[in-house]
Amino acid sequence: QQQVKQSPQSLIVQKGGIPIINCAYENTAFDYFPWYQQFPGKGPALLIAIRPDVSEKKEGRFTISFNKSAKQFSLHIMDSQPGDSATYFCAASNTGRRALTFGSGTRLQVQP
């Protein structure tokens, strides 16, 4: 129940494509689902986060889709650019838990 399963492990898309990264969880107590972006040699940075009271959240070219009944959430990157090439981690938590539970990460490469 502690895990957050993330797929795919790696992803290559062409510039302008829409990469989709998926995460699934078991713990129904989770109520906070952030996505972190990490560039090589840098620490992770919060990209976007969602609470389960909404099914979708958009911030610029980044969209989270949330399916509470399926216990799944996904990140979509619209009009992807080479500068989006990074590792993306989903995570989950809830108030009262000890810490964030991270997914295993997805290495995204956007080719020019």
Added chain:
Amino acid sequence: DTEVTQTPKHLVMGMTNKKSLKCEQHMGHRAMYWYKQKAKKPPELMFVYSYEKLSINESVPSRFSPECPNSSLLNLHLHALQPEDSALYLCASSQTGNPTDTQYFGPGTRLTVL
């Protein structure tokens, strides 16, 4: 200012050395974290300080010793490390110790243990 700074950027040490990693934030955050990250893996939580008190120790070996001198500073003292401890050590901070607060990460210290 949403910056978390870490020093040094790189550190190479032998198994008998004693060294310290430093982390600083000036966002007024009251929670600070140490994570360990191996290549191609997610960050693994090591310690959490909340209001300058150690609130979480994720069963980390005693060769890692955290210290929080004040609300802006966090240190990680290293002693008698093993080669498998080589990793990127990340510091983070958040408003409080609530895991639903946004965590701001520093760039990390790349540690190599010979």
